[in-house]
Structure formats: structure tokens, C-alpha cells
Amino acid sequence: MTVLTWSDDRVEQLKKLWESGLSASQIAAELGNVTRNAVIGKVHRLGLSGRAKAPSTAAPRQRKARPAQHMMRVARPVSRGNTALAHAFEVEMEPDPISYDNVVPMSQRLSLLELNEATCHWPVGDPSSPEFFFCGGKALAGLPYCAHHSRVAYQPAADRRRPSAKPQIK
Numbered sequence: 001m002t003v004l005t006w007s008d009d010r011v012e013q014l015k016k017l018w019e020s021g022l023s024a025s026q027i028a029a030e031l032g033n034v035t036r037n038a039v040i041g042k043v044h045r046l047g048l049s050g051r052a053k054a055p056s057t058a059a060p061r062q063r064k065a066r067p068a069q070h071m072m073r074v075a076r077p078v079s080r081g082n083t084a085l086a087h088a089f090e091v092e093m094e095p096d097p098i099s100y101d102n103v104v105p106m107s108q109r110l111s112l113l114e115l116n117e118a119t120c121h122w123p124v125g126d127p128s129s130p131e132f133f134f135c136g137g138k139a140l141a142g143l144p145y146c147a148h149h150s151r152v153a154y155q156p157a158a159d160r161r162r163p164s165a166k167p168q169i170k
Contacts, residue, residue, distance in 0.1 A: 006042060014039065018048050110136035120146035122153075 017027045024039040120135035121144040137146035
């Protein structure tokens with residue numbers, strides 16, 4: 001790799017080409033044996049910021065006229081001024097209703113140490129909670145879950161996808 005020093009005449013040529021509006025790639029090609037990044041670095045070190053616009057970019061482009069779009073504006077509540085001391089309203093959250101398809105009889109519940117290949121390994125609750133347990137039901141052959149939890153865990157791909165927003169016309 002050859003190291004090329006910037007001679008005074010090459011720097012002058014760089015300045016002229018930069019002022020005429022050529023891109024760094026075009027200047028690199030014109031000077032030869034120098035990369036676009038070397039040109040950009042030298043321009044930066046020389047502090048050359050103002051440059052003439054290239055003839056193609058001197059005139060602003062005409063934009064295509066767009067048809068007027070009628071947008072419906074939705075009124076939003078306006079809060080003016082400092083809202084840091086505004087009254088914070090507390091909303092009482094209703095507890096989640098008990099999901100009855102997740103109810104497991106007390107006698108069937110197992111801890112991690114009690115699980116084996118014949119029992120359902122479906123976790124119920126928060127693992128960091130003392131109330132955490134595994135389903136413990138009779139597992140299906142070759143699967144880690146009981147019949148109910150196998151239906152939940154192994155859904156066909158079409159059933160997992162969200163319904164499309166547009167109604168399908170047949």
C-alpha cells in the first residue's frame with residue numbers, strides 16, 4: 001500500500017473541485033490514487049464547508065400535486081402548564097377473574113421435585129411465589145402435558161394467527 005501525501009498542487013486542485021460542487025467520489029476519481037474517504041477527511045481538516053451547488057441540485061424539484069386528503073381530527077384532552085403537580089386520579093383495578101380452565105385440584109398439584117414422566121409439567125402461577133405449582137395431571141404418551149394443556153400448548157398454526165382485520169368475501 002502506497003502512502004500518498006497531499007502536495008500543495010493536489011490540495012489546490014481539491015479545493016477547486018470542491019468549490020465547483022463535485023462530490024467526494026468524483027473528486028477522488030479526478031485526483032486519482034485517492035479514496036472518497038481520504039477526500040472527505042482532507043476537506044474536513046481543511047475546513048472547507050461552503051460549496052457551490054451542482055447544476056442538477058441548484059434548482060428545487062417540482063413536487064407532484066397530491067389530492068387533498070380529508071382527515072378527521074379527534075379532540076384530545078388538553079393540559080396546559082406544569083402538570084407535575086396535577087391531581088393524580090387513582091383508578092381501582094378489578095382483580096382478574098379466575099380462569100376456570102386453569103383450576104387444578106389441590107390433590108393433583110405438584111412441586112418441581114415431585115414431577116415425573118407420567119405427570120403434566122404445565123406451570124401454574126408465578127415461579128417466585130410460594131403458591132407456584134405444576135398441574136400434575138396424567139400426561140399424554142410422549143408429551144409433557146395432560147390433554148387440556150396439550151391443546152393449549154400445541155395449537156395448529158392457523159388457530160394461532162390473529163383474525164384478519166378485513167372480512168373475507170367469498
